Amino acid sequence: MQNTFLIGLSRQVALSREMDVVANNIANVDTTGYKADGSLFEEYLSSSARTDAGARVSYVRDRGVWHDMNAGGMQRTGNPLDVAIDGDGFFTVQTSRGQRYTRNGSFKINPAGQLVTSEGDPVLGSGGPITFQPNDRQISISPDGTISARQGNSTADSVRGTLTVVNFANPQQLQKDGGSTFKPPAGVTPQAAAGAKIVQGELEKSNVRGVVEMSRMIEITRSYMQIASMLQQQSDVSQQSIDKLAAVPN
Incomplete structure (x- = not known):
């Protein structure tokens, strides 16, 4: 018994x-x-x-x-700083705990001109944090992640950086570190996400x-x-x- x-x-x-x-x-x-x-x-x-x-x-x-x-549904926002990933992959962000990876593309520009997450963590590009000029306007983000803006009265686009989108061989190894951020276990490194496309003005909702x-x-x-x-x-x-x-x- x-x-x-x-x-x-x-x-x-x-x-x-x-x-x-x-x-x-x-x-x-x-x-x-x-x-x-x-x-x-x-x-x-x-x-x-x-x-x-x-x-x-x-x-x-x-x-x-x-x-x-599995990907969540896409929500159209029209905000030029909102981006979603069409395909497999994660954005790379720099936190106080180290680099983290997320599908949450709700970004904004902080007072220092850096592109950051809603928690204030810098979004990393191919050359590090992405920084805008004070008089930048008409921000555009291409499907390959290249971020451009027009400075002041200029009619030409100036590149501000390219979003770093990565993937992992076995995403199930990732550990959650916050509401929508992940961290890899020791010894696991990301690779460039092949085939992933960036969609500007949309956000991926929870699945x-x-x-x-x-x-x-x-x-x-x-x-x-x-x-x-x-x-x-x-x-x-x-x-x-x-x-x-x-x-x-x-």
Whole structure:
């Protein structure tokens, strides 16, 4: 009977972890460039716990989280500093924690003239941070990521830099570091994203499917309550057995 409690508890722990992942997805349903997560679990065979027949007891163990790297829908904004990636790839940004990678192309220009993310981190180009002149106007971003602007009264375009768009051989190795930014594990380096095109005036929305996640949350809650009910029944049986043994005359 003790095994029943341990198995049920292991499943409840796994469901609790899955609920955290689903809740985080729902919280980021409107986060630009956010990639939904999914839970991974595996069977764990105990080396000590065994059934009455001598078989090893199987538990549920949290293995990790996987990232849904499918592209989110495109939203037209008309803002010349909003960009999206059509294809596989990530923008490169410089944070206080090191270089990070994101699909969130909601950029702006800070007081120093640098192109930065909504968090204020510089967006990196092929030559480092991309900087504009105070009197730049008519900013345009070509499909290959080249950023141009017209300075003052000039009618000629001046190049300000080229967005660094990279990709990874195995994006599932990336670790989340913020709402829509990723960091690679040690020893993993990015490569230039082949075939990726930049779309100016659009943003990639979160790829979270709100209805699916809400349905999953309800399913997890029901499973958790069913296990709790089963464990309560087992506890009641144990208590009744103890009470009957206590009532047996010496």
